[in-house]
Amino acid sequence: MGMNSVLHPIEAEIIGTLKKKNNLTINEITSETKLSLDQVRRGIEWLKKKELIELEEKKYIFVELDTLGIKSINEGLPERRILNLLAEKGGKEEIGKVKKELGMEEKEFSAAIGFAIKSGCIEVTKEKEGVFVKLLSLKLLDSEALLKKIYTKKQIEIGELTFHEKRVLDELKKRPNYIKFREVSEITIKAKENAFTLFEEYSRTPYVEKLTPELIISGKWKEVKFRPYDVEGEVPTVYPGRKHPVQDFIDQVREIFLSFGFEEIEGPVVLPSFWNFDALFIPQDHPAREMQDTFYLKGIFDERIEKNPIIGVIKSIHEKGGDTGSRGWNYKWSVEEAKKTVLRTHTTPITLQYLYKNKPSSAKVFSIDKVFRNENLDSKHLFEFHQYEGIVTGKNVTLRHLIGILSSFYKELGFKKIKFWPTYFPYTEPSLEAVAYVEKIGKWLELCGMGVFRPEVVLPAGIKNPVLAWGGGLERLILLAYEIDDIRFLYENHLSWLRGVNYARTKL
Amino acid sequence: MPVLSFKYERLNNFLEKKLCKEEILEIIPLLGLNIEDFNDEEIKVEYSPNRPDYGSPAGIAKAINHFYFNKEPSIEVQIDKSEYIVHVDRRVEEIRPYVVGLYARLQFSEQTLKELISLQEDLHEGIGRKRKKFAIGLHDASRIRPPIYYTVEGPDFKFVPLYHNTQKSILEILSQTEQGKLYGHLLAKKNVFPILKDSLNQVLSFPPIINGNVTALSEKTKELFVDITACELEPAEDALSILAATLLDYGAKIYSVEINFYDKKLETPNLSPRKMLLTKDSIRKILGISLKTNEVINIFKKVNMRARAVKDGKEIEVIVPRHRIDILHEVDLIEEVGYGFGYNKLRPLPLKLHQNGKPLRNKKIFEDIRNCLIGLGFIEVMTFYLANKEEQDLFAEHLIEVAEPKTKEYNVLRSAIMPQLLKVLSSNIHEPYPQKVFEIGRIFELKGRSIIKEKVKVAGLISHTDTSFTEVKSVVNALLNYLGTKNYTFKAYTHPYFIDGRCAILIQNNRKIGLLGEILPYYIQKEGLRHPVSGFEISLEK
Known part of the structure; x- marks a missing residue:
């Protein structure tokens, strides 16, 4: 029998109660014990599983007053009203007058006369002057007595009625709308013989429920018997603290960068347009700079950049190419436009500011951070998401090195088949895009933009060597890794997901 | 990015040799075009707005003819003079000074017409910046009696605009037509308007708004007149050169137009091409490949450019067609070499630039905080930096608003994390309690009128029937001890987000670094929550 052979204290309490009186309902057990209804329910569940009790369903029929029944309590039954009228008239009256005075319908009246005759309270006689009703007795009728009893008790279980009452009830049943019946079923619990045997055992053995410090210190634990638990049963669920899956993915990508010997950098979210756009050779009338794509801060302009001597250089590069050998964009550059503050639309300003500040002759740096686009939130778009970005600069680095780095970078992320296609970005030339064949979805997926920073971008920063750069959206990789379709889901923070998700650890 | 749809069959009409669907799908991305979608008959490609020469099936076919079928470059074009002259009224100088044009003979079809109009629209939208930089008018030249006058008219001047059947005044056009409403703002704030008309006073166009109906194109059109007006000459000439190149791709014969400014x-x-110089060394520096001069010359042929060795073979001179407005710098030529050579033929090279990986120092601290709170049973959540004004109101004197957010309820940069976390609890009302969440992220403060300070903070909320100030203070103590923070004190504080008498600030070196307490039931109820919530938010500067 093993662990089932010992009762749990709740089970013991229930069986103990049933031993006094078997066949009790759950409510009865609850009121007989100190257990809560919830505990009793749980205990019964366990006992049922152990086959120590049987559940029996019992049906009860209750009788209650219906509309006419209630009416009769106030006004009397129709036959009572006939008797009362006869008493008023001196004990005898012509039948037609009785009916008229009581204002009864023919059907109701003749039924009432019938009931009154049957109970021996009146008799009907034919005389010369007509048909007369004669009062014999004013005694309480059986039907009246039963209706009143039901009325006072509100409802009566049929089993509680006497044999005689049951007969009266059968009569009343024939009269429509006087009484009605309600069926109620109730479950009773019956303990089986082996339950009582276990209970005896339980009562005999001084099981200890809890190991207390006293038992340990005093050494009494050696003498007692611990109640065995049902170790195969259900237990309450607890939830561990967890890292957010997006953060976990960020950390995995960071690890790849770090293992490749890259240095991590960061930068501000809020920037003047100058750093987000102008210094990247994005012309001031470029569609990406419009308010419908970029978040501008209301009424906030970065006046500090006006004092930065670099703006003269950037202005001349935009307008006619400056000293970079470029033709420039051929328009009038405005510092006012450059002062407008934006939420960075990409992570490239972070790397660009790094280049301006450190003027490295060689470097490998990366950043993974949030970027912002003025988008409607839907299943494909977020207004706030993450980009990862890396740059490499050095004396002899070329596009072929970049292709090499990316091939191993994406291999680490689990992409096996990668291609490079030409594309266009205002701040890199050549500009390429890396695409990977994803078997899961049977499609080529855009991974990132990549290229060599244009001279118009790096010469003003004082960088002479080629700067290789690549960057892409992180969420699309996460969606793929977690097989999620709706991008919003990542930031809806459903605790059910956060508490239970298995981290996407394997390579994609 | 502009998108172009066409049938494979249509492309094949312009190709030297017919290509099957698979071949076309293979070649298209190599040209720098992005395949948006395709089926067995049709393909949808996205092209960069700075390559408007890809804006028609004929243009793409030309690129394939050079790139794939090695067709010789066609750069220099012989242009004869047409009888068309445009006289420019001096009064346009103040409102829209420049006009350029061309005349062409061409066999039109319904398809050609559709493609040219689509290119015109893409030019307007892309390099035309929604007609700000130039406006193009395409006309059936057989309806025009030259010479043409580019002049001005008043607001009551009337003509029948394109696709209308009655006359409308300029004011009516501006206030009633779709184009008037879309582009009216581009007109100079003067009471005169630019009008292009012929010697019979027929209106060709009212730039940059709408053409006249009289010169409307149809599939029967055989002669084309193109006008482009602008405030600057160069963008107008750029656009015209692109249209000319495309018309040539369609087999048109082009004639020049004389423009008579005062x-x-x-x-x-x-259409005179540009000459630019390039060295093999700069190709090697960027692409990492050493090419011989004649290899470079051959590669340029594939991209419809002509190259030759100059200065004793030290440099290479490249003749760039006028319409390639995207070629700004030597690096743009290097890119042409790159894709003429084929990027997929560029073999990867291992990088020999060794250094140790170096994470940011603060990221290590964040990792410590994360470990500590996770150990205390907290779940990490990630919410947006953009937040709702009403929810953030209590935490800053001046909130930082973003202009015209498309997702309207996210209208400010957050100044506190706790309200965002309360929303997280609110959306998890049916999940088992206790609930403990935290986030590490930035908040934003406005200093003075225009300086924005970004701070990283950690915030956490605890919710269950028995949570209290005591619990949250214990958590804060545990976290600070874990981080080895010294010399901090708690001081009673009043803050409208918290129950009075159950709120404290955290002080270190006389600076307020944190806030904690039991959240006011008003906010709990407002989020539809039923259990008490306690919370903390601590600044992580230094």
């Missing part, structure tokens, strides 16, 4: 004469279109 102070000068101009023959347009100007």
